[in-house]
Amino acid sequence: MTTAVQPAGGGAMARPSSGTLADVIDTILDKGLVIDAFVRVSLVGIEVLTIDARIVVASVDTYLRFAEAVNRLDMSHDKMGLPELVGDMEQGGAKRKAKGALEGAVESAGETLKDLLGDRREPERVSRRGRRPEEE
Amino acid sequence: MSAATESVEAEGTTRTGVYVYAVVPSDVEVDREARGVGDPPAPVRLVRHDRVAALVSEIDVERPLGRPDELLAHERLLDATAAEVPVLPIRFGAVVADKAAVVDEFLAPYHDEFDAALRELDGKAEYVVRVRYVEAAVLGEIIRENPEVARLREAIRGTPEDVTRNERLRIGEIINQAIEAKRQADTRTLTEALTPLTAGVNVREPSHELDAANVAVLVETAREAEFVKAVEKAARDWDGRATLRLLGPVAPYDFVTALKPEA
Numbered sequence: 001m002t003t004a005v006q007p008a009g010g011g012a013m014a015r016p017s018s019g020t021l022a023d024v025i026d027t028i029l030d031k032g033l034v035i036d037a038f039v040r041v042s043l044v045g046i047e048v049l050t051i052d053a054r055i056v057v058a059s060v061d062t063y064l065r066f067a068e069a070v071n072r073l074d075m076s077h078d079k080m081g082l083p084e085l086v087g088d089m090e091q092g093g094a095k096r097k098a099k100g101a102l103e104g105a106v107e108s109a110g111e112t113l114k115d116l117l118g119d120r121r122e123p124e125r126v127s128r129r130g131r132r133p134e135e136e
Numbered sequence: 137m138s139a140a141t142e143s144v145e146a147e148g149t150t151r152t153g154v155y156v157y158a159v160v161p162s163d164v165e166v167d168r169e170a171r172g173v174g175d176p177p178a179p180v181r182l183v184r185h186d187r188v189a190a191l192v193s194e195i196d197v198e199r200p201l202g203r204p205d206e207l208l209a210h211e212r213l214l215d216a217t218a219a220e221v222p223v224l225p226i227r228f229g230a231v232v233a234d235k236a237a238v239v240d241e242f243l244a245p246y247h248d249e250f251d252a253a254l255r256e257l258d259g260k261a262e263y264v265v266r267v268r269y270v271e272a273a274v275l276g277e278i279i280r281e282n283p284e285v286a287r288l289r290e291a292i293r294g295t296p297e298d299v300t301r302n303e304r305l306r307i308g309e310i311i312n313q314a315i316e317a318k319r320q321a322d323t324r325t326l327t328e329a330l331t332p333l334t335a336g337v338n339v340r341e342p343s344h345e346l347d348a349a350n351v352a353v354l355v356e357t358a359r360e361a362e363f364v365k366a367v368e369k370a371a372r373d374w375d376g377r378a379t380l381r382l383l384g385p386v387a388p389y390d391f392v393t394a395l396k397p398e399a
Binding site: 012013016019021022023024026027029032034035038039040041042043044047048049063066067068069071075 | 197200201203204208210211212214224226228230231233234240241242245246264275285292293301304305307308309312345350352367370371374375380381383387393395397
């Protein structure tokens with residue numbers, strides 16, 4: 001899930017070179033100009049197959065997962081210490097399993113695609129130059 | 137809409153439309169290698185009208201849109217564009233009948249609004265700051281702060297889920313509420329720290345149950361270094377309790393939604 005994340009040295013801030021598919025979905029399906037508001041006559045309805053990456057809606061599953069997480073949480077050594085860190089790592093597996101299947105799928109797809117596509121910052125798609133290209 | 141669809145149909149055997157990615161100033165050029173959505177990915181072209189232009193590509197309207205590589209292609213094209221020129225990103229999936237419609241119904245009627253918005257965005261970029269709680273750390277906090285959670289936790293300890301289902305649902309509900317309250321407080325702390333360095337802030341809906349903050353900001357390019365430093369400081373303050381990711385610069389998706397035609 002965080003393979004693209006490069007620790008920024010010292011701090012806890014990660015500055016991934018590109019967002020995961022979940023990040024992209026959160027942005028381009030939900031933000032930006034809505035063309036329907038502008039174009040009415042020549043708008044072409046096209047089927048858009050997308051997944052709602054949001055699993056925030058509180059559900060029974062979420063509640064049960066939280067309960068299991070506190071059940072497993074090792075609080076024997078109070079404060080933040082090694083036991084809690086170990087607890088966190090142990091939970092990694094269970095957490096991933098219990099997490100919304102959709103998000104799991106999205107995130108793993110994101111990784112694979114990222115590997116295939118490489119760094120998105122490489123290409124310079126549009127630039128401002130003096131010269132004008134032929135217009136289509 | 138049906139009239140337009142018919143005219144597209146009449147053009148040939150494959151029904152094609154024009155996918156619209158963004159509005160940009162007209163004095164830009166598009167890399168001939170640039171590709172967008174579609175299978176195979178279609179070349180990206182520019183449709184100009186006076187001082188504004190639209191980034192478009194041809195698309196087969198029979199085939200549904202939304203494969204992961206199409207979502208990524210749309211986003212990468214817009215973000216790479218935003219790195220060079222001001223851009224008004226359009227939500228994924230915008231298709232119109234043909235290039236004439238892009239000019240007649242989109243660029244021409246709203247030319248002045250688009251032109252003004254592009255000028256306003258010139259020299260600014262969007263960043264997204266996503267903070268997520270470290271589960272064990274935030275749960276530990278909640279157990280310490282909330283005696284009922286601590287008590288219920290003892291009650292479910294070592295029991296199978298179906299035996300203590302009610303207690304588990306209750307504990308989960310309390311935790312969920314506690315996280316919501318923490319998220320609100322932590323989001324406020326973050327936005328208060330960043331607001332002085334930004335030209336705009338949009339608090340996004342959380343996209344994960346452990347989200348501590350999900351905030352988009354508009355930053356003047358000249359202040360980028362200062363802004364990144366502030367985010368790094370926030371990350372250090374959160375260390376161990378939450379992890380922070382800084383995405384961007386990206387196209388200003390969160391700062392164009394106010395642009396709407398007069399109803």
